[in-house]
Amino acid sequence: MPGDWLFVDTLPIARQLVDSEGSKLSSVSLEKLRERYKIPLTGSAHRAMQDVTTLCYVLQKLTFELKLTVPQLLEKSFRASDLPATRPER
Template identity: 55%
Template sequence: MEKLIPLLLKYIQSRQIPGGVVVLIAHNARNFDVPFLKRDFSRCSYEIPPDWLFIDTLPLAHAVMKSEGSKVPSKVSLPALGEYYDIPLVGSAHRALSDVHLLAQVLQRLTHDLKLPISGLLQSSFK
C-alpha cells in the first residue's frame, strides 16, 4: 500500500474537476472499504483527502427492498443484487473489473427504483 496510495492519489487527482469533490462508490463501503482505506492510509502516514465522499450502495439496496415490501435480509451481497435485478455477471465475482461493472448497473437500478437524483445520492454520502 505504501507504493499504491501515492499512485491512487495521483490518478484520482488527475481526473478530478478543480475545486470539485471525488465520489467513490462501493457496496458495503461503510463497514468494509472505507475502514480498510482509513487504516491503510493512516498506517502509511497519509490522510484521505477531505474532498472525497463515499457512497455505500448497501443501505440503498435495503431501502429498495423495504419500499417493495420485501423482507430485507441482514446481508445483501453485490452478486445477490445482480441476481435480484437479473443483471448478468461478466467475468468472475469478486474480481475488480467484474464487480465495478456490476456495481455500476446495480447503482443505476437502485437510484431509479428509489427515484433518487444525483443531489439525493450525494446527500447519502459520507466522509
C-alpha cells in the same frame, strides 16, 4: 486519489428495497443485488473488475427503483478523508 472525489456506498441504500410483498429484503449483498437485477458477469475479467461493473449497474438500478435524485445521492456520499485512517499493523 483526489481529495474532492465523492463515493457512495450502495449497500446501505439497497437496504431500503422491498420485496414483492412490501417487506424489506432479508439479505442485501452484491451477489443478491446482481441476481435481483439480472446483471450478467462480464467475461473473464478479474473478480474485482466484475464487482466494479456490477456496482455500476446496481447503482443505476437502485437510483431508478428508489427514485433517488442526484441531490439525495450527494447527501449519502462521502470523501475518503471522511473515513477513519487505519494504521498498518506491525
